[in-house]
Amino acid sequence: MKTYSDLNTPERILLGPGPSMVSSRVLRAMAHPLLGHLDPKFIELMKEVQDLMRYTFQTTNEMTLPVSGTGSAGMESTVANLLEPGDSILIAVNGYFGERLVDMAGRYGATVYRLDKPWGEVATPEEVDAALKVHPVKVVAIVHAETSTGAMTPLEGMAEVAHKYGALLLVDCVTSLGGIPLKIDDWGIDIAYSGTQKCLSCPPGLSPVTVGPKAREAFHNRKTKVANWYLDLTMLEHYWGDDRTYHHTAPISMNFALRESLRLVQEEGLEARYQRHLENGKLLWDGLEELDLRLIVPVKHRLPTLTTVAIPEGVIDAEIRGRLLNDYNIEVAGGLGAFKGKAWRIGLMGHGSTIRNVDLVLAALREILGR
Amino acid sequence: MKTYSDLNTPERILLGPGPSMVSSRVLRAMAHPLLGHLDPKFIELMKEVQDLMRYTFQTTNEMTLPVSGTGSAGMESTVANLLEPGDSILIAVNGYFGERLVDMAGRYGATVYRLDKPWGEVATPEEVDAALKVHPVKVVAIVHAETSTGAMTPLEGMAEVAHKYGALLLVDCVTSLGGIPLKIDDWGIDIAYSGTQKCLSCPPGLSPVTVGPKAREAFHNRKTKVANWYLDLTMLEHYWGDDRTYHHTAPISMNFALRESLRLVQEEGLEARYQRHLENGKLLWDGLEELDLRLIVPVKHRLPTLTTVAIPEGVIDAEIRGRLLNDYNIEVAGGLGAFKGKAWRIGLMGHGSTIRNVDLVLAALREILGR
Numbered sequence: 001m002k003t004y005s006d007l008n009t010p011e012r013i014l015l016g017p018g019p020s021m022v023s024s025r026v027l028r029a030m031a032h033p034l035l036g037h038l039d040p041k042f043i044e045l046m047k048e049v050q051d052l053m054r055y056t057f058q059t060t061n062e063m064t065l066p067v068s069g070t071g072s073a074g075m076e077s078t079v080a081n082l083l084e085p086g087d088s089i090l091i092a093v094n095g096y097f098g099e100r101l102v103d104m105a106g107r108y109g110a111t112v113y114r115l116d117k118p119w120g121e122v123a124t125p126e127e128v129d130a131a132l133k134v135h136p137v138k139v140v141a142i143v144h145a146e147t148s149t150g151a152m153t154p155l156e157g158m159a160e161v162a163h164k165y166g167a168l169l170l171v172d173c174v175t176s177l178g179g180i181p182l183k184i185d186d187w188g189i190d191i192a193y194s195g196t197q198k199c200l201s202c203p204p205g206l207s208p209v210t211v212g213p214k215a216r217e218a219f220h221n222r223k224t225k226v227a228n229w230y231l232d233l234t235m236l237e238h239y240w241g242d243d244r245t246y247h248h249t250a251p252i253s254m255n256f257a258l259r260e261s262l263r264l265v266q267e268e269g270l271e272a273r274y275q276r277h278l279e280n281g282k283l284l285w286d287g288l289e290e291l292d293l294r295l296i297v298p299v300k301h302r303l304p305t306l307t308t309v310a311i312p313e314g315v316i317d318a319e320i321r322g323r324l325l326n327d328y329n330i331e332v333a334g335g336l337g338a339f340k341g342k343a344w345r346i347g348l349m350g351h352g353s354t355i356r357n358v359d360l361v362l363a364a365l366r367e368i369l370g371r
Numbered sequence: 372m373k374t375y376s377d378l379n380t381p382e383r384i385l386l387g388p389g390p391s392m393v394s395s396r397v398l399r400a401m402a403h404p405l406l407g408h409l410d411p412k413f414i415e416l417m418k419e420v421q422d423l424m425r426y427t428f429q430t431t432n433e434m435t436l437p438v439s440g441t442g443s444a445g446m447e448s449t450v451a452n453l454l455e456p457g458d459s460i461l462i463a464v465n466g467y468f469g470e471r472l473v474d475m476a477g478r479y480g481a482t483v484y485r486l487d488k489p490w491g492e493v494a495t496p497e498e499v500d501a502a503l504k505v506h507p508v509k510v511v512a513i514v515h516a517e518t519s520t521g522a523m524t525p526l527e528g529m530a531e532v533a534h535k536y537g538a539l540l541l542v543d544c545v546t547s548l549g550g551i552p553l554k555i556d557d558w559g560i561d562i563a564y565s566g567t568q569k570c571l572s573c574p575p576g577l578s579p580v581t582v583g584p585k586a587r588e589a590f591h592n593r594k595t596k597v598a599n600w601y602l603d604l605t606m607l608e609h610y611w612g613d614d615r616t617y618h619h620t621a622p623i624s625m626n627f628a629l630r631e632s633l634r635l636v637q638e639e640g641l642e643a644r645y646q647r648h649l650e651n652g653k654l655l656w657d658g659l660e661e662l663d664l665r666l667i668v669p670v671k672h673r674l675p676t677l678t679t680v681a682i683p684e685g686v687i688d689a690e691i692r693g694r695l696l697n698d699y700n701i702e703v704a705g706g707l708g709a710f711k712g713k714a715w716r717i718g719l720m721g722h723g724s725t726i727r728n729v730d731l732v733l734a735a736l737r738e739i740l741g742r
Contacts, residue, residue, distance in 0.1 A: 001637065004419050004423065004630070007627055010412060012406055012410065018620060019623055021405075031402035032378050035385075036385055041380050045378075045380070051375075069439055069601060070622060071620070072601050072620075073601045100600075204408070204620045205622035227599075229471075229475045230444045231601070248444070251576035253398075253401060253576070253628075263375055266372065266374065325411075331410060336617065
C-alpha cells in the first residue's frame with residue numbers, strides 16, 4: 001500500500017474568508033495533551049470558554065456555548081431548535097449565507113418568506129417592518145456580515161421591529177464576532193451563531209452560539225422533539241450547563257484552542273480589536289483603489305473584515321489567485337454564487353488583520369497585475 | 372473582567388471510553404500552521420486522509436470521508452441520509468448507543484423496530500433473521516462495539532441476513548475501528564461510522580464514515596431532501612469528491628491530526644494493531660480477575676478495547692474513580708444508563724493500549740482497593 005510522508009505543507013498567509021491566520025499561542029494550546037471530557041479540569045475549562053464567549057458576544061446569556069461543528073453547524077443548530085414544521089421565518093437574503101438559511105429552514109418544515117436584496121446591498125429595519133406587516137412570523141433572520149459579499153447589515157433597530165410583531169431575531173455573525181462591533185444584549189438579539197475560524201482566529205471546528213431568554217423559552221415550548229439530535233440545544237444546555245449530562249464528546253483540543261483565542265480577544269480588548277480591524281480594512285481599501293480596483297460594497301456597509309473586489313475586465317480570476325498562492329503563499333478567495341468569477345474576497349480577520357499583511361497583499365497584487 | 376491563566380491542565384493517562392491517549396506525533400501534526408480548505412495542498416491531504424481511512428475500514432468504498440463532528444455526528448449522518456419519513460429500521464439495542472440510534476431514527480420520522488438484548492449481551496444473525504421475518508425493513512443497525520457495555524457483536528453473517536430481506540446493514544464501529552478486526556467489504560457492511568477519539572487515538576472532532584454502493588444508491592433514490600443540512604452526505608460527497616464543491620469549512624487542524632493518526636495505524640499494520648489490543652486486553656482481564664473483580668461481559672463477546680468491571684459491593688464508585696484521577700492521574704469511566712453506579716469502564720485504545728498502562732491501572736486499583 002502507498003505510504004504517506006510527514007505533514008509538509010506550505011506556510012500560507014491566509015487572507016481569504018477563513019480559516020484566518022492562527023496565532024502560535026492558539027496552536028500550542030491546541031496541542032496540549034488531552035483531558036477526558038468529563039474531567040473536572042475540563043469542566044472548569046468549559047466554564048471559562050463560556051465566560052469568554054459571553055464577553056466576546058457582549059451578553060449575559062446563560063446559554064452561551066460552542067456547538068461541536070463549524071459555523072454551518074451553528075447556523076443549523078439555531079434553525080433546527082427554533083423551527084418546527086409549520087413555523088414561519090422571514091430571512092433577509094443578500095448573499096450566499098442567506099440562501100443557506102433558506103435551504104436549512106425549508107428542511108425543518110418551516111414556511112420561509114424571503115426579503116431579497118441584491119448581492120452586496122443590505123436590508124433596513126423599515127424593509128423588515130414592511131415584510132412583517134404582510135407576513136408575521138416566528139423568527140426573523142439577518143446575516144450581520146455576509147461572507148459572500150462583504151456587506152454589513154446594521155442591526156440597530158432590527159430587534160425592535162421583530163419584537164413589535166412578536167418575532168425572535170436570529171443573527172448570523174460568522175464574519176463579525178470579534179472583528180466589528182456586535183452587542184447581543186444591547187441590540188436585543190435573541191439568538192446568534194458564529195464560527196471560530198474567522199475573526200476569532202481559531203481553527204475551524206466549533207461554532208459559538210448564544211441564546212437569550214425568549215429564544216430559550218421558545219425551545220422549551222416546542223411541541224415536537226428537535227429534528228436534529230447532534231445539534232439539539234435542549235440537550236446541549238444540560239451538557240454545557242451545571243448538570244454536565246453526557247450528550248456527545250466535546251472536541252477537547254478545539255476547546256483548548258478556542259479558549260486561547262478568546263483569551264487573546266480579551267487581552268486586546270474588544271474596542272481595540274474593532275479599531276484595529278477598521279484601520280487595517282481602510283488601509284486595504286485605499287491601497288486597492290490606488291491600484292484602480294473597484295470595491296463592490298459601498299463604504300457605508302463595507303465590512304473591514306472581508307473586502308470584495310471586482311475582478312477587472314480581461315483579468316483571469318484563477319490565474320491571479322494561483323500566482324498569489326504559488327508565488328507569494330498568499331490565499332485570497334474567489335467569489336461564491338452570483339459573484340463567482342466576478343469578485344475576489346480578501347479577508348483581514350483576527351490575527352491576520354495586520355498592516356504587514358495589507359502591505360503584502362497590495363504589493364503582490366501590484367506586481368501581478370502590473371499596475 | 373476576570374482574566375484566565377495559561378492552559379495548565381494535568382497530564383492524564385486516559386483509560387476511559389475516549390478520548391484515548393494521543394501520540395505526540397498527532398499533537399504536533401494538529402498544531403501545524405493552517406491551510407485554506409480549498410487550497411490544492413489541502414485537497415491533496417483530503418485525498419490522503421480518505422485513502423488511509425479506506426485502508427483502516429478495509430474497504431474500497433469511494434464515499435469514505437470524515438464527517439466534521441464527533442462520533443455522534445457520524446451516527447446521525449448515516450441515519451439522516453438513509454431514512455425518510457415512513458421508512459423503517461430494525462435496531463439491535465444492547466446498550467446506550469443502540470438507544471441513541473433509536474432516538475435519532477425516530478427524529479427522522481422512521482418506524483423503529485427494536486431487537487432488545489440485555490446490556491452486555493449481543494444479538495445473533497438468527498435473532499435478526501427472526502425479527503426481519505416479522506418486520507422487513509429498509510435498514511438494519513448493529514452496534515459492533517457497545518461503548519457502554521464492552522460487548523462486541525460478531526458481524527459475520529449479519530449482512531447476509533439483512534440482504535436476504537432487502538435491507539441495508541448499518542454498523543456503529545465507534546469503539547472498534549482500528550482496535551479489533553473490522554472488514555467492511557468482506558463482511559458486506561453497507562454503511563458504517565466511527566469516531567476519531569477511540570482506537571484511532573486522534574482528538575475528538577471528526578467521524579470517519581464509509582458508504583457502500585447500495586447505501587449510496589439509496590441516498591440518491593430519496594424522495595425528499597435530507598432533513599439535516601450539515602450532515603447531508605449527498606452534498607458532502609461533492610465536497611469530498613472530485614468536484615470539491617464548497618459545502619462547509621472542513622476542520623483543517625483536525626484533519627491534519629486524523630491523517631497522522633491514520634499514518635500511525637498504517638505503519639503498525641492492522642493485524643499487528645489488533646493483536647496488540649487483544650494481548651493488552653487479556654493482560655488487563657487477568658489482572659482484574661486476580662484482584663477478585665468481576666468482568667461483566669463473557670469472554671466470548673468481550674471487547675479488548677473497552678472492559679466493563681462490576682463495582683464490588685460496598686465500594687463507592689465516585690470515591691475510587693476520584694482517587695484514581697487525583698492521586699494517579701488515571702481516568703477510567705463510570706457506567707452509563709443501566710450500568711450507572713454498577714460498572715467501571717476501562718479503555719485500552721490505540722496509543723493507550725500498552726503493557727505499561729495495564730500495569731499502572733492494575734497497580735493503582737490494587738492499592739486503592741487494598742487487595
